[in-house]
Amino acid sequence: MDTLTDNQLARYARQLLLPQVDLDGQMKLQRSCVLVVGAGGLGCPVTQYLAGAGVGHIRVVDPDQVELSNLPRQVVYTEADIGVPKVNALTSRLQAANADIVLEGRVGRFDADSSQGLLDGVDLVIDASDSNQARLDIDRSTYERRLPWLMGAAVQTAGQWIAFDPTRQGGCYHCLGSAERDEGQGGCAALGILGPVAGMIAMQQSLAALKYLLGAPLQWGVVHYADGWADEYSAITLSARPDCPLCGSGN
Numbered sequence: 001m002d003t004l005t006d007n008q009l010a011r012y013a014r015q016l017l018l019p020q021v022d023l024d025g026q027m028k029l030q031r032s033c034v035l036v037v038g039a040g041g042l043g044c045p046v047t048q049y050l051a052g053a054g055v056g057h058i059r060v061v062d063p064d065q066v067e068l069s070n071l072p073r074q075v076v077y078t079e080a081d082i083g084v085p086k087v088n089a090l091t092s093r094l095q096a097a098n099a100d101i102v103l104e105g106r107v108g109r110f111d112a113d114s115s116q117g118l119l120d121g122v123d124l125v126i127d128a129s130d131s132n133q134a135r136l137d138i139d140r141s142t143y144e145r146r147l148p149w150l151m152g153a154a155v156q157t158a159g160q161w162i163a164f165d166p167t168r169q170g171g172c173y174h175c176l177g178s179a180e181r182d183e184g185q186g187g188c189a190a191l192g193i194l195g196p197v198a199g200m201i202a203m204q205q206s207l208a209a210l211k212y213l214l215g216a217p218l219q220w221g222v223v224h225y226a227d228g229w230a231d232e233y234s235a236i237t238l239s240a241r242p243d244c245p246l247c248g249s250g251n
C-alpha cells in the first residue's frame with residue numbers, strides 16, 4: 001500500500017498537519033517495524049504511542065504475567081488482566097485501538113538465543129526491559145546487525161535514556177562502565193517506582209523513536225538523566241572507549 005485510506009487520513013489528521021510528518025512521514029511510519037523489549041512501565045506507554053502514531057509493525061516481547069502491583073504505572077492493564085501474559089493483554093488492547101497495524105506479542109525474554117528471531121525485519125529496538133543483561137544482549141545483537149536502539153530505565157523518582165546509533169559512532173552501552181550501567185538499576189521491585197516517572201522516560205523513548213523513523217536527527221550517545229521529583233534534568237555525552245569489548249577499535 002503506497003497511499004493512505006480515507007480512514008487513515010482522518011485518523012492521523014493532526015500529525016499529518018506537521019511538516020515533520022506529512023504524508024511521506026506517515027508512510028514511513030506505516031512501513032516501519034519496531035521491537036519493544038518489555039511490556040511493563042516503559043513498554044506499555046511506548047507501544048501505545050507508537051501504535052497510536054501508526055507505526056505499521058510492532059513486536060513486543062516479555063516473559064511476565066500481569067500482577068496487581070503493576071497496575072499503578074502500567075495503566076493499559078485492568079484488574080481482569082491479572083494472571084494473563086502481558087504481551088497478550090497488551091497486543092489485544094493495542095489492536096483494539098488501531099486495527100490497521102500488525103502487532104506481535106511474544107512471551108519470553110530477549111537474549112542472545114532469542115535475538116535472531118526477534119530482530120528479523122526490525123528497524124529499531126526499544127529497551128523497556130528493566131534488565132541490565134537484556135540491555136547488554138540488545139547492545140551486542142543490534143551492533144552486529146547495525147541497528148539502532150533506545151535504552152530506557154526508571155526507578156523511584158528518576159530515570160535515564162540513551163539513543164545508540166547503528167554503527168555506534170557515539171559509543172555503545174558496553175562503553176559505559178559497569179558502575180554507570182548499574183546506577184539506579186536495582187529494579188523497581190526492590191527500590192520502588194512512581195508511575196509517572198516511568199511514563200516520563202517512556203515518552204522520551206517514544207518521541208525519539210518517531211523522530212528516528214521519520215528521518216529526523218537524534219542525539220546519539222547522549223546519556224539523559226531526569227529526576228521527576230527534584231525537577232533536575234541533565235545530559236552527558238558518552239565517550240566511545242577505544243578498549244570497549246564491543247565497539248572498541250581492537251574488535
Ligand SMILES: [Zn+2]
Binds near residue numbers: 171241244
Ligand atoms: Zn562500546
